[in-house]
Amino acid sequence: xxxxxxxxxxxxxxxxxxxxxxxxxxxxxxxxxxxxxxxxxxxxxxxxxxxxxxxxxxxxxxxxxxxxxxxxxxxxxxxxxxxxxxxxxxxxxxxxxxxxxxxxxxxxxxxxxxxxxxxxxxxxxxxxxxxxxxxxxxxxxxxxxxxxxxxxxxxxxxxxxxxxxxxxxxxxxxxxxxxxxxxxxxxxxxxxxxxxxxxxxxxxxxxxxxxxxxxxxxxxxxxxxxxxxxxxx
Numbered sequence: 001x002x003x004x005x006x007x008x009x010x011x012x013x014x015x016x017x018x019x020x021x022x023x024x025x026x027x028x029x030x031x032x033x034x035x036x037x038x039x040x041x042x043x044x045x046x047x048x049x050x051x052x053x054x055x056x057x058x059x060x061x062x063x064x065x066x067x068x069x070x071x072x073x074x075x076x077x078x079x080x081x082x083x084x085x086x087x088x089x090x091x092x093x094x095x096x097x098x099x100x101x102x103x104x105x106x107x108x109x110x111x112x113x114x115x116x117x118x119x120x121x122x123x124x125x126x127x128x129x130x131x132x133x134x135x136x137x138x139x140x141x142x143x144x145x146x147x148x149x150x151x152x153x154x155x156x157x158x159x160x161x162x163x164x165x166x167x168x169x170x171x172x173x174x175x176x177x178x179x180x181x182x183x184x185x186x187x188x189x190x191x192x193x194x195x196x197x198x199x200x201x202x203x204x205x206x207x208x209x210x211x212x213x214x215x216x217x218x219x220x221x222x223x224x225x226x227x228x229x230x231x232x233x
Contacts, residue, residue: 043092083202088195095168098215100159106207108152109150120190123141135148145170155233161173169181178222
């Protein structure tokens with residue numbers, strides 16, 4: 001996987017902040033009954049609260065198809081890190097997207113484990129969101145943004161925003177605080193289904209729990225991110 005590399009020496013124009021601790025006293029059941037911002041631009045919203053059947057897309061665009069052993073407890077889906085994933089179908093983002101999710105990491109946060117991807121090759125990929133050696137990571141082309149260090153068996157609220165237009169940015173947020181921002185490269189959107197819990201074509205399966213997964217075809221602002229309801233893990 002030669003296209004993934006981590007350079008810890010970010011330049012002075014990049015933004016990098018330490019993660020804030022999740023507040024345990026906030027409403028933890030909100031995505032089941034809360035309202036997502038920019039609902040007119042939502043292209044996927046999975047609550048992952050089913051115990052049987054499909055992963056229901058709350059906006060009715062594309063139910064997720066489960067493959068192999070996804071563990072479902074009525075409040076989250078859990079990948080087995082070996083062959084389990086969700087096929088979320090084709091998405092309509094072009095040069096902009098945002099993702100919000102709540103993830104419980106597994107016992108092992110080393111190596112590479114994919115949360116969401118639309119990948120054909122290093123020059124044809126749009127969504128590219130994964131765990132990399134103890135951090136959350138997202139890419140636009142070869143441009144990489146990283147969170148601060150993460151801990152095994154811990155819940156995190158993550159938002160990725162990406163604008164691949166000229167002078168755009170890719171950003172990663174933890175607990176709604178901006179962690180890292182860089183200018184993006186202009187790359188094609190992949191004509192391939194969105195996969196959760198792995199990188200497309202049977203690679204880098206994740207052993208994590210996902211409470212909910214939302215995706216927009218716009219770049220959310222900080223004010224909009226602040227209104228995203230929290231999950232229940």
